[in-house]
Structure formats: structure tokens, C-alpha cells
Amino acid sequence: MKRTLNGWTGAALAACLLLTLSCAPADTGTKAASSYAEDRAQIEDLQARYLFALDSSDLDTYVSTFTEDGVLDIIAYQAKGRAEIRKKIEEAQNVFDPTAEAVQGSYAPTGRHNITNIVIQVDGDRAVGKAYWFHYGNNNPERKAQIDSYGHYEDEMVKVDGQWLFSKRVIYNEQVADWISPGGNPKAW
Amino acid sequence: MKRTLNGWTGAALAACLLLTLSCAPADTGTKAASSYAEDRAQIEDLQARYLFALDSSDLDTYVSTFTEDGVLDIIAYQAKGRAEIRKKIEEAQNVFDPTAEAVQGSYAPTGRHNITNIVIQVDGDRAVGKAYWFHYGNNNPERKAQIDSYGHYEDEMVKVDGQWLFSKRVIYNEQVADWISPGGNPKAW
Amino acid sequence: MKRTLNGWTGAALAACLLLTLSCAPADTGTKAASSYAEDRAQIEDLQARYLFALDSSDLDTYVSTFTEDGVLDIIAYQAKGRAEIRKKIEEAQNVFDPTAEAVQGSYAPTGRHNITNIVIQVDGDRAVGKAYWFHYGNNNPERKAQIDSYGHYEDEMVKVDGQWLFSKRVIYNEQVADWISPGGNPKAW
Numbered sequence: 001m002k003r004t005l006n007g008w009t010g011a012a013l014a015a016c017l018l019l020t021l022s023c024a025p026a027d028t029g030t031k032a033a034s035s036y037a038e039d040r041a042q043i044e045d046l047q048a049r050y051l052f053a054l055d056s057s058d059l060d061t062y063v064s065t066f067t068e069d070g071v072l073d074i075i076a077y078q079a080k081g082r083a084e085i086r087k088k089i090e091e092a093q094n095v096f097d098p099t100a101e102a103v104q105g106s107y108a109p110t111g112r113h114n115i116t117n118i119v120i121q122v123d124g125d126r127a128v129g130k131a132y133w134f135h136y137g138n139n140n141p142e143r144k145a146q147i148d149s150y151g152h153y154e155d156e157m158v159k160v161d162g163q164w165l166f167s168k169r170v171i172y173n174e175q176v177a178d179w180i181s182p183g184g185n186p187k188a189w
Numbered sequence: 190m191k192r193t194l195n196g197w198t199g200a201a202l203a204a205c206l207l208l209t210l211s212c213a214p215a216d217t218g219t220k221a222a223s224s225y226a227e228d229r230a231q232i233e234d235l236q237a238r239y240l241f242a243l244d245s246s247d248l249d250t251y252v253s254t255f256t257e258d259g260v261l262d263i264i265a266y267q268a269k270g271r272a273e274i275r276k277k278i279e280e281a282q283n284v285f286d287p288t289a290e291a292v293q294g295s296y297a298p299t300g301r302h303n304i305t306n307i308v309i310q311v312d313g314d315r316a317v318g319k320a321y322w323f324h325y326g327n328n329n330p331e332r333k334a335q336i337d338s339y340g341h342y343e344d345e346m347v348k349v350d351g352q353w354l355f356s357k358r359v360i361y362n363e364q365v366a367d368w369i370s371p372g373g374n375p376k377a378w
Numbered sequence: 379m380k381r382t383l384n385g386w387t388g389a390a391l392a393a394c395l396l397l398t399l400s401c402a403p404a405d406t407g408t409k410a411a412s413s414y415a416e417d418r419a420q421i422e423d424l425q426a427r428y429l430f431a432l433d434s435s436d437l438d439t440y441v442s443t444f445t446e447d448g449v450l451d452i453i454a455y456q457a458k459g460r461a462e463i464r465k466k467i468e469e470a471q472n473v474f475d476p477t478a479e480a481v482q483g484s485y486a487p488t489g490r491h492n493i494t495n496i497v498i499q500v501d502g503d504r505a506v507g508k509a510y511w512f513h514y515g516n517n518n519p520e521r522k523a524q525i526d527s528y529g530h531y532e533d534e535m536v537k538v539d540g541q542w543l544f545s546k547r548v549i550y551n552e553q554v555a556d557w558i559s560p561g562g563n564p565k566a567w
Contacts (some may be wrong), residue, residue, distance in 0.1 A: 037226035037415035040234070045418070048495040052508065058563035108561070110552050112510055112528060114494040116303040117237040130241065132301055134325060134334070136512060136525055138552055145512070145525050145553060147325060147334045150301060174299050174327055175334060183297070185247035226415035229423070305492040306426040319430065321490055323514060323523070336514055336523045339490060363488050363516055364523060370488070374436035 039122045042164045043129065043157060050166070051113045057093070059086050066166045067158055073170040075179050111137035115153070125159040130186050133171075149175040154186055228311045231353045232318065232346060239355070240302045246282070248275050255355045256347055262359040264368050300326035304342070314348040319375050322360075338364040343375055417500045420542045421507065421535060428544070429491045435471070437464050444544045445536055451548040453557050489515035493531070503537040508564050511549075527553040532564055 046065055053061035063082040066072065072079045072088065079088040113135050120129040134150035151173040158167045173179040235254055242250035252271040255261070261268045261277065268277040302324050309318040323339035340362040347356045362368040424443055431439035441460040444450065450457045450466065457466040491513050498507040512528035529551040536545045551557040 035227060035415065037224065037230040037419065038413060040230045041226065041415040041418045045497055048497045048509070051495050051510075052497060052563055056561070056563040061563060107555050107558060110559070112512075114510055114512070116305060116494060117240045119234055119237045119241060131237070132240075132303055134301075134303070136528060138528075143553055143555075145527050147336055147525055149334050150325060150327075175332055177296050177332075180296060181299070183245070185241055185245040185250060224416060226413065226419040229419045230415065305494060306429050308423055308426045308430060320426070321429075321492055323490075323492070336525055339514060339516075339523050364521055366485050366521075369485060372434070372486070374430055374434040374439060 036122055039127060039159070039164065040120050043120055043127060044118060046157070046164050046166070047115050047118065047131065051115060054089075055110070055112050059089060062086075062089065066169075067160060070166050071168040073168065075170075075172065107143070109137060109139035109143065111135060111139065127155075127157040127159075127164070129153070129155040129157065131155070149173060151175075151179070152181060152186060225311055228316060228348075228353065229309050232309055232316060233307060235346070235353050235355070236304050236307065236320065240304060243278075244299070244301050248278060251275075251278065255358075256349060259355050260357040262357065264359070264361065296332070298326060298328035298332065300324060300328065316344075316346040316348075316353070318342070318344040318346065320344070338362060340364075340368070341370060341375060414500055417505060417537075417542065418498050421498055421505060422496060424535070424542050424544070425493050425496065425509065429493060432467075433488070433490050437467060440464075440467065444547075445538060448544050449546040451546065453548075453550065485521070487515060487517035487521065489513060489517065505533075505535040505537075505542070507531070507533040507535065509533070527551060529553075529557070530559060530564060 049061065050065045053059070053065065063086045066082055066085060069081050070085065072085045077088065079085045113133055116132045116134075118129065118131040120127055131153045132150065133153060134147060136145055136147045138145055140146065151171060154170040154172075155166060156168040157164050159165075172181040174181065238250065239254045242248070242254065252275045255271055255274060258270050259274065261274045266277065268274045302322055305321045305323075307318065307320040309316055320342045321339065322342060323336060325334055325336045327334055329335065340360060343359040343361075344355060345357040346353050348354075361370040363370065427439065428443040431437070431443065441464045444460055444463060447459050448463065450463045455466065457463045491511055494510045494512075496507065496509040498505055509531045510528065511531060512525060514523055514525045516523055518524065529549060532548040532550075533544060534546040535542050537543075550559040552559065
């Protein structure tokens, strides 16, 4: 059941289903009780929590946005599973956070990844998506805001126990020759 | 029926409607089966697909985000209908993609339009909206990320066969004197 | 009732409730008729309307995004209630809009705040959230687009008469030493 455009059908059916069951309260997040808007809302929240965790080096939260066997693919390498993803992020912190390099200036600099232009296609408990990311920071003596890199994501997501998680995230970066997008309109599906 | 704040009413009524029909499976995307969240989710996806298509010069996809008689208004000119919109975009590629000009540096530069601050108001099968856009790129010898322009959109959208499309998009740009916003809080409705 | 992941349960129950009431049309935005997606969609729209109002100095609209006794906390000061919030914004316009300072160049410059990475958690008629903001403008002789500041929001929201409003917004800014985030992954709840 594709839910990009006619997602409400499933929602209405879910309501029917619950009614058949005498309107019994169901607090278990049944699979049927969904819609494109619900799935997209939860995935957008996942996308945002992922970036807050990354930028604040909250690696427990960061790896928890992936499935147990999730894949992080940043072209230069692929990491599979939460333990390996955590290890790679720790090793390559400066890839994700340029401000992790030498600190200049009076107070601690920060760096922030942002996501925009989120495209999501849902098919039952699976979803695919693409989006833009860009990064700015202030690791300079004046703490001046500066955009420094950008690229895009190609994502695969799975709903596990009612919660959307990344099963695969591929990251492209237009600031590094070996890491740029192959070009064309990305389509991970 | 306005659906900005009390959109759920329509949703619940839709469920009722389906129940009156004995809960018959309805896979046809009935108009009633909607809500503000569903409409907004689909429109946000449209907005994102529009920009991926524009930045990758995927003009087939780009023009398909407009209705057959849709209008693209970038103040300097207005184009009506998919064929004319395509022609104008082809002619003025560098207006939308500054990196289409002379290429410097070692590998192909890219440029990316981003959308933020999306306001959407839905009234049945019609919607109006406004949002910010900004563009960054790396068309310089160092492939350094640089923001280079920004403005805002004023949009009109229509739901055609269950799919939201742009019936009119007006684009303002704060980097060109003749193209700037008239000022004030934009209200396309 | 938390609605981050299993929001549909409430929605289905709401449908049941309406059915118990003989499917009587209810156009009053009953509290029960909601879901995570509906709440999030309305809050995202609120977030966007807040920024359009701020950047266009539409202070009537700006203060109307807060509850009557809402709090705006920008660390340097806290304002409580719409009248006080309006007064503070008027006094400190250049804090929110750097372009309100000396104007250079041929036509009026503009400045724009953008929101990204929106995390929202809903519990009935109350919600908490966090998000990134960044600002760019063109207050320079060439009207060149330049990012100049960024930070994050920590928000508390309340649904009043079916409409989500800010009951508290805390703003951090990474460009001013006394105004920066305390660090770590922000959690306003």
C-alpha cells in the first residue's frame, strides 16, 4: 500500500477496523492506524533528532536513530550496526563537525547541520527519502557565522515497533571531490 | 471548509462517511478523506520535489509539479502552462542556477535552492502558501560553499486527481532591485 | 497521552467518540479529534508564521503567536505577556533584525530568520519542542546575501481554543558570548 497521495484511505480503514473491535481502546500503535501525514511527521521528527544528536555529540541518541543493523554510508566508508556507526563517528568527528578541529576565539565554537527539502515516500512499514543538508559554524576568531559545506541524503527507513528508524543513510558532500553526488535527480528508490 | 486549525473534523466525518458505507474498502483517495496534516504533508513533499528537480535540471519532473495551465511568475516575466514554463526555465537557467555560468575549479560545481518557513492554508481542494527560499553553491575555484541569494515564494495550489500541484508560483528575489518583495508581511490570500 | 509515536490511537478513539454521538457533524475542533501529525502540522505553520511576522515587523501578528501570558526569553531578558513582548521587540529590533541598523546601498535591505530541524513532542494540549534558527541578510553595498547568525529555540506550546500558541520561547544565539547555548543536546522537557 503506497501512501504518498491517498494515505487517508488507510486511516479511515483503520478507524473502521477499531470500530469492528467495538471501539476498544488500542494503545499499542497498530500498524493499520497510520497515514502518509503520520508517517511523514514521525520521520521529520526523526530527521531533526538525528541532527541535534550529531551536532551535540550525543552519540547514544545518534545511534538510536538507526535500526540495530542500520547502515551509515558516507561514500568514503560504510558502517553497519550501531556499534560500528558509533565507532566511525567517534573516529571521524571532524568529518561531521568541522569545529572539532582547532578552536580559535574566546568561547567554544559550534557547528550545525540543517536539513531541508525533505522528500519522503512511504510503503507500509518502509519508506525512502531524500533531502538536502548544509552546515554552518563559527570556528573563527570573531565567532562569525559561516556556511561551510552542503550535500544531500538518500535514506531508507523502517518502522520498528511503531517507531521509524534509519535502516540506511547515504550522505553526499559537495565540498570533497570523492564525495560528491553522481549528478542528476537523486532517486534512492 | 477551512482546514488550518480544525482539520480533524473533516477527518472524523470522513471516517463516519465510510462507516455509513459499511466500512467498504475505498482505495480511490476520496476527497473527504483528508485533513490539514495530510494536505500539508503532501504539499511539503511537492515543494521539496520541485527543488530537487530544479537543481538537477530534471525539467520533466519540474514542469510536472505545475498544473497543465499553471503559472510561474518571477516578476520579470510570467510563463503559463507547462510548455512555456519549460521554455523559460531552459532560457533562463542561470537565473535559477547561478552555477550554470562559467565553471571554475576541478570538478563540476553545484547549486542548491532550499525552502524553509512554509506557511500553508488549505480550503478544500485549493491551498495558498508562502515560504522562504535561499540558494547556495560552490562555483568558485576552491569549491567553497557560499550562500548567494534568497527571497520568498507566494503560492497557489490545487488538488488534481488527489495530487497537489502548483497552479501559480510567484518568486521574489532580494538580490535584484527589480525583483524584490514589495515589503510587509506577504499574504497571497 | 503522549503522541510522538502512537498518535493515531487518539485519532481512532476520536472517530469512535464521534460515532457514539451518532456521527453528528462537529465543526468545533474537539480536543479529542487530533493526532501527532495534525498537531505537528499546525505547530510547523505557527513556527513559520512567527518568522514571517518577525522579519516583516508585523508585530500584531508576531505577538498573536504567543498566549496572552506567553514568555519570550532571550537570555539577556525575559518578557511576559503580549504587551511586554511587543515593547521588547520594538526596543530591540536590531537584535532580531540586524538590517535595522544603518542601511547601505541602493534599495532597502532585508533580513530573514529561518527555522530547520524541528523536534516536537506533544502531550494532549501541551507540546514542547526544539529547533535550529539561522539568519541571513543583505545589508551591504552590493546587496550580497550573507548568513550572519544562528542559534536554537526551546519552546513550550499550548493549544488554546483549538489553536497552538507559544507559551514560552527561549532563544539562544551562538554569535554573542552571553547568549550561547549551555551545550549538550538541548532538552526543554
